[in-house]
Amino acid sequence: MRAVILAILMLSLSAEAQSRFNDGLFLKTADLASQVREPRLTGVLSEDLFAAQPTPAVKESLDVVETKSALAAGGLSLLVPGAGQIYNKDYWVGAGFLALEAAAWAVDFIWTTKGNNQESYYMRYADGTAADNYQNAHYSVVRYAQWIKNNYVSLEQYNGTTTQGQQVISNWVGQLLPNTISPTAAPWTQVNWYALNQIEGAMGGYFTHQLFPHGNFEYYELIGKYPQFRQGWVDSPYALWLKNGEQGAPPIAYNEAVTPNSGYYMDARGKANSLFRVATDALEFVLLNHFASALEAAIAAHVHNKAVQAHVALTPLPMGMGYQTQVQLAVNF
Numbered sequence: 001m002r003a004v005i006l007a008i009l010m011l012s013l014s015a016e017a018q019s020r021f022n023d024g025l026f027l028k029t030a031d032l033a034s035q036v037r038e039p040r041l042t043g044v045l046s047e048d049l050f051a052a053q054p055t056p057a058v059k060e061s062l063d064v065v066e067t068k069s070a071l072a073a074g075g076l077s078l079l080v081p082g083a084g085q086i087y088n089k090d091y092w093v094g095a096g097f098l099a100l101e102a103a104a105w106a107v108d109f110i111w112t113t114k115g116n117n118q119e120s121y122y123m124r125y126a127d128g129t130a131a132d133n134y135q136n137a138h139y140s141v142v143r144y145a146q147w148i149k150n151n152y153v154s155l156e157q158y159n160g161t162t163t164q165g166q167q168v169i170s171n172w173v174g175q176l177l178p179n180t181i182s183p184t185a186a187p188w189t190q191v192n193w194y195a196l197n198q199i200e201g202a203m204g205g206y207f208t209h210q211l212f213p214h215g216n217f218e219y220y221e222l223i224g225k226y227p228q229f230r231q232g233w234v235d236s237p238y239a240l241w242l243k244n245g246e247q248g249a250p251p252i253a254y255n256e257a258v259t260p261n262s263g264y265y266m267d268a269r270g271k272a273n274s275l276f277r278v279a280t281d282a283l284e285f286v287l288l289n290h291f292a293s294a295l296e297a298a299i300a301a302h303v304h305n306k307a308v309q310a311h312v313a314l315t316p317l318p319m320g321m322g323y324q325t326q327v328q329l330a331v332n333f
Helices: 002-023 045-051 070-079 083-087 091-127 141-159 163-175 193-203 217-225 227-232 237-243 260-307
Strands: 026-028 035-037 060-063 311-319 322-329
Touching (some): 083 091, 083 260, 091 217, 141 193, 141 227, 217 260, 227 237
Antiparallel strands (some): 026 035, 060 311, 311 322
16 A cells, blocks of 8 residues: 555656646755746757756655654553554554553453452451441451460460460460450450460460451451461351350360361452452553553564655756656665
8 A cells, every 4th residue: 555655656746846847937946945947048059958957956855754763652652552553553553452451451440349349258257247246257356365365374285385485475364355355346356466466476386377466468368277266266166165155174176177167268268369360460461561562663663664765856857958857766675
């Protein structure tokens, strides 16, 4: 298509230049700033032939291929994928990059929304709701702290707690929980978190982690992932002991088995992580699309400038008593 347009343009320029010289009007220089009148004939052949020579030679030039800035094309696409391609007049390629950008942002939005909804679900599953006075909670940090308080001496022996660690635990165990536990208040508001973390750190053994305060991302990870915290679940051995009227000694065995509630919780949490992972992949694709579009636009602009550099020069040449237009075309590959 470009070749056809170029040919039509050269023929038009040739015809225009021929009519200008033959009509005896005036010739334009390349900068269009000066005009040269066709000389009047004197009747003396030698003088008329000499006067007919154009001095200086008159040329009219036109750049028929517009060059592109590789830096501008790449910069535009780096900001908005497809913009550099539109600058290069590669409209379909630009539309493709724009479509990929829109699709990636749509995936990020949709899957982030799904992830947030799933995250809210598993948090409610663990915490319960204030509307139900937290009676529908499946996990209670108060229950976990009670298990430690009721069993800390046995736990020290089981874990081989050092004498120094035992002293730390003795200092803090009395401050771990209030004297009266409210059954309708949020469990995490009734625990002395500093005291809890001091005891966990001093206990040693299978107390490999300290529970982050409620509301932190790590809190929701720890309560389901590590057996140390499973006595806080509503279907744990300690919870069942409490439910059965606290008959016999409280269980101190380390609950290594995943309870049905904690297993379901971890599955729900894993689903949320999977949804967020898709959204993260979409954001990574957005960045990749920006750089790919910028690179393609810059290369296309560079190739465009190198592939075709065309210049048309129209030079009047003396042909007897008139002029003949000469068209010069240079194409560099």
